[in-house]
Amino acid sequence: MQNMISIKDLHKSYQIGNNSLHVLKGINFEVKEGDFVSIMGSSGSGKSTLLNILGILDEADKGEYWLDGVLIKNLNEKVAAQYRNEFLGFIFQSFNLINYKSALDNVALPLYYQGIKRKERTEKAMHYLEKVGLADWATHTPNELSGGQKQRVAIARALASNPKVLLADEPTGALDSKTSYEVMELIQAINDEGKTILVVTHEHDIAQMTKRIVHLKDGLVTDDKIVEQVRAAAYV
Amino acid sequence: MFSLERWEEIFETLSRNKLRAFLTGLSVSSGIFILVILLGVSRGMQNGIEKEFQQDAVTEVEVWTGTTTVGYKGLNPGRDIQLKNEDFEYSSKKFKSQIDKKSGYYGLWSVVMNYKKENGSYEMAGVHPDFQNIENASMVDGRFVNANDIANYEKVIVIGNRVKLDLFKDKNPIGEYINLTGIPFKVIGYYTDPGGEREETRTYVPITTAQRVFNGGNNLRLMSFTIAPAATFEQAVLESDFFSKELEKNMKERHTVAPEDMSAIRVFNTLDEAKRIYDLLNYIDLFFWFVGICTIIAGVVGVGNIMIIVVKERTKEIGIRKAIGAKPASIIGMILQEAIFITFIAGFFGLFVGLLLLEVVGPQIQSDFFSNPEVDMGVAIKTIFILIIAGAFAGFFPAYRAAKIKPIIALRDE
Helix, strand or coil, X not given: CCEEEEEEEEEEEEEECCEXXXXXXXXXXXXXXXXXXXXXXXXXXXXXXXXXXXXXXXXXXXXXXXXXXXXXXXXXXXXXXHHHHHHEEEECCCCCCCCCCCHHHHHHHHXXXXXXXXXXXXXXXXXXXXXXXXXXXXXXXHHHCCHHHHHHHHHHHHHHCCCCEEEEECCCCCCCHHHHHHHHHHHHHHHHCCCEEEEXXXXXXXXXXXCEEEEEECCEEEEEEECCCCCHHHXX | CCCHHHHHHHHHHHHHCHHHHHHHHHHHHHHHHHHHHHHHXXXXXXXXXXXXXXXXXXXXXXXXXXXXXXXXXXXXXXXECCEEHHHHHXXXXXXXXCEEEEEEEEEEEEEEEEECCEEEEEEEEEECCCHHHHHCCXXXXXXXXXXXXXXXXXXXXXXXXXXXXXXXXXXXCCCCEXXXXXXXXXXXXXXXXXXXXXXXXXXXXXXXXXXXXXXXCCEECEEEEEECCCCCHHHHHHXXXXXXXXHHHHHHHHCCCCCCCCCCEEEEEHHHHHHHHHHHHHHHHHHHHHHHHHHHHHHHHHHHHHHHHHHHHCHHHHHHHHHCCCCHHHHHHHHHHHHHHHHHHHHHHHHHHHHHHHHHHHHHCCECCECCCCCCHHHHHHHHHHHHHHHHHHHHHHHHHHHHCCHHHHCCCC
């Protein structure tokens, strides 16, 4: 199978005052299509920076990043936005929904930026809301939803543009464990359908629900192993 | 720009901050309102002036002579310049197409006139028939001097209403004879003049008679012309100005007077005064535009300020939008469109209220030099154009700022 993500010798430093902080010190790894990877590491290990680079929200200083055979380098903002929209779906710890828009409109937003017509957009968005089990909540705004529901809307939004890769940054970080497992069950189901997913987490039980765990420490990959996936359904 | 969702979003954001949107709009509204009122007032003043000068309708140009003050072509200063009949004939012919009414003048300021036992001292003016129109004298009874009188040196006289009252009381003067220094003149008519009683103490005789009887030879004291009516006031000003300059130049050439000599040949143009006021009005107009635009700028800066706050408040939202694929142009468009929208709607409201006020209050104002304040279509369109530009300006910096927002910074959890 083809590599969905391929990273070669990735370096990234931040300038803080007069000091240069070397966050990523040469990261190499590959993710195959349909893989389900969790990236673990303590805070400061560089996992968020890595995710930002993978998400084309930030750019590496050195090294190569191939996404589905496309080299991601020196993109202008317009192209970056377009790649984010077409290739990637984001799931954030704090959901990052637009508060004054209904769940349906939130899910439809990536489609709006693809220039899809309103009717088709609404149909697609509704389809993904059904998929995450929130069709009845379509007209509600995020502050009328529970944390778990918000994250489901966010997942539906991430799926809406049918991206190649889902990037989840601590998707269960703001949820209690029961809700966390429900959300993970949903994410697992999405992976079962063949979607490539990367999850950043520092919770072991969440990491165990993926198929592969990559450990980061001080900007380097220290451990990369395939694990026996624990089905979240078992906990629910 | 015209996508429905964009508008929906604008209405959504505005309705979430009604008070803020209202206050922001108010500053633009009042700016446009003030501009419209100022322009209306300026136009009212213009209309008033035009009316004031158009009432006379007489765009009169007078020429008279004096003594040269500058030596010219070997001639010494101090020469007396005298207008002659030939000057009048020459001018009449040369400027035939421009001239409407024309008359020479030869007369005496004070002539003792008596009818039976009544007598008085009045101005005797020898004129051509057109002088009636130049002076706006309207006949109460009888007729004015005509071409026939001129040709035959008739001793006939037209008297003012005051003269008639002094000499004839209630009696009809037509056909009676009055003596001018012992010479009998037949009264052929009497007139009133809108200029008032002073103008009605004048008497008119044929110019040829005046020259012959009072030793005038072929001398003229002055020449009066009115120019053919022009389509607009401005054009009239231009034409009369051109005519009086040409006339002056010609007369100076005929009498060998230096072009810069101001006292030998003088030309008075009634529209000169009007022109000066008209020029002043143009400056006032310009000043009003300046003040109005400054007020709009103040309003626009307000809008820009608010939009910066809006962008700041929506930093996270803009970050989210960018993360899920919003292109910078789309973000700029969103902010810009909102700014233009607020400015435009608020400005339009100000324009409307201003026009309404001019429409309602304008006709109530009755004053000389001020009438019918209004703003014409061209100006209204100009203001709307200004509004759109202003809105774009107001939105530009906030939009630019929004476009620069980096999603990773915007999305960072606090």
